[in-house]
Amino acid sequence: MTCLTFGSLSLALFTVSCKSEKSALVQNSENSAVAEASPEARIDSAKLLRMIREKNAEIAGYQPSAKRDFDLLHTELDLAFDWSNQAVIGRAKLKLTPYFYPQKELVLDAKDFEVGAIYLLNGEAQSKLNYRYDEKQLRIYLPELFTSKDTIQVEINYIAFPDRNSGSGSEAITDTKGLYFIDPLDTIPGKPTMIWTQGETEHNSKWFPTIDKPNERFTQLFKLTVPDSMVSISNGVLVKQEKLENGLRKDYWEMKLPHAPYLAAIAVGNFGKVEAKWKNIPLGYYVEKGFEKGAAMVFENTPEMIGLFEEKLGVDFPWPKYDQIVVRDFVSGAMENTTASIFMEELRLDEREAIDSEWDYIIAHELFHQWFGDLVTTESWANLTLNEAFANYGEYLWNEHKYGKDQAALKLVTEMEGYFAESESKQVDLIRFDYADSEDMFDSHSYNKGGVVLHMLRQHLGDEAFFKGLNLYLKQHAFQSVEIHDLRLAFERVSGQDLNWFFNQWFLDKGHPELFFEVDYSQPENILLTVYQVQDLENLPLYQLPIEVSWYEGKSRKSKKFQMTSSFQQFALENEFPVTQVYIDEGKNLLARRNQEISTAQYALQFKESTLGVARYEALDSLVSREAKDYLIEILPIAVRDSFWSVRENALGFMQNDPEWRNQIQGLEDMVYELAEKDPKNSVKAAAIDLLAAWDPDKYQMAFLRLANEQSYLVASSALMGLVRAEENPVDAAVIERFVGERNFRMIIPVAEYYILQKVKSKGPWFLDRVDQLSGEGLYFYLGYFSEYFSRFPEEGKDQAVRKLFHLLEKDSKSFVRLGAFQALMGFADEEAVIKKLNQVVLTEKDEKLKNYYNYFLEALN
Structure with a gap:
């Protein structure tokens, strides 16, 4: 019989319970001839103890899918809002049936409510029910035992207080109120009054009673009482509007x-609406009034995205409409609510700002969720990657379709790097049932790694099998919850392949391969490739991996794939023509850390001959990091004319660090000037202007004066900064005054820089006013200039500036804005009162990482 029991037993109990006269556990090696004769038979007690603790932790920390006692069929809510007290006055009618076993108690999630009367409804009749409530769950006592053949309806009258007991969430979702009142009493200048919700993971039970688990599903009717001056949006379709009094x-x-x-x-808010359509699906883009033209541009690709995803998946958009709503102070980037995605305020752009909108990725992400996450939903938070990996891969699919494979590949590399950075301190399974809190699942494993793993699966299966597998998965499990094996089985059924090996190593285990490559060029007619897997094989998988090797014969790209199935393998290329250089995973499709000796000359050749933009980007980046000047003199003129805009932009950015490049490459300055004038990509034009300004801002004053009037804020702001940085002939103050009324942070910052460099007094009110106007990332970038002006010229309103910074530090919903406010306040660190208050405010910070950052600097000061 087995002796191992992994409960709360201590090691002492374990050894006692397992001991016998012929014990395998050697208690005293002096009395054991076996132990003397066979050292390898000794038990490593430290290792055993560690193993027992790990097994105990696995069982104690297991997070199962939620048990289903009831099936919640329909939710009807009748809601009104107490704006002054930030409360929700609700009546909920829930229709349910016992899931399998008979039930006499109904347990609902209902957080921070004041609960009134609860009734069991039977047609027009109703009977009052008893209940117990602990401010988290509502336990309702039913009058009799109900079976799965019964359907019951309960009515719950309540007031919800979402603001009570709110806590910090995850890196992806930073708060847990569920429902948010934004400036409910209309007291903050420039900020609109609105309500919005954010339910993931289990926060919607902060404003209505429900079974708040991802493996539950219901239909709904929401009746929302709102001011008749405002617009409401919710899931589904608006079927009726009823005028009330007051x-x-x-x-x-x-x-x-x-x-x-x-x-x-x-x-709920004073939204403007832009209407669009895909086939018979109405689309709505909701944004604060005055930003409708910008919203039309920001979201203009939505119909094309839907068309692409329908074509790829073979499944029509599954819902009756799709709205996209931009709100203030959102606690995440966006949220994929069914038929009604909500986005952060950074997508609130005017018509001019929208010219350079780069928000397609987040729009595609939430849209792809309407299939993966909404139509088919993760059964448990342990399987979250079934939602988020697909949404991240939706971004890749859109980039691939709209902007080309080079941009999609670079996006994939960025995803990998995000995961690799996290993996330095955290390596966990993609599917993991041992999380401490469901919010922990929202990390670069579930998102970044998951998306790259899907890409590798697509590479393995081929496009036809991959998308047919997704089609089957969606159709089989539409309006159902799923776990990882459902996905595997769909792909296996389509492809005819066993895929346990793939899912086991990538989804059900942690880590990634660490590969060491050696290439033997001694026989150019038959290149030999040696590969080692050098990851920690005691704790990480030994991977089966496709290794793509490519090379060029003239301008023709050739490639072969080899399957790695052991820790050490050699592959012969068997090439028909002599090859001087090969590339391993040239397209960067493999989630692996690579170690290979590649010379500077080889990177230079890679840049010159590779047809893949991501490989040229890598080669240029490597040459730059090695400061390979001799090669860069040859490469940079090619790079600034590269077909891939990101290579051009990278080359321009690199040269800002060394003003001598303009003199070392004949004709380079003319090339850069041409990019500043004519490049089709505004970010490249801006980078070229920045480079000219770094080289010689005085020389290009006339060009900068003209380019500062460009419609693109990226271009205009770079040109304006070029004007500001002229030294021999500083720009005329009258030119700067033309831009002081700008509201975009890209234009505000050069003006602020001018006032600081030229020591312009009496601009305190201007600086203070911009803090109130800006928000989000624009506010973050501005705060450093704000702090510098008032630290240099305290008489201009330093005390008021410090008060505003403390207000942001304490109140702003964005963690990065609070960080910016803290950094700005450090500009006044010589003042005892500021440091004293900083020490007090830091205690209230909910974000632990941010709090640790604050304390690190404050301890140094103290």
């Missing part, structure tokens, strides 16, 4: 198709 209106939003509780959503 300037109120009731909107009826009906969702006839079932979805998970965390995907339910509402938004």
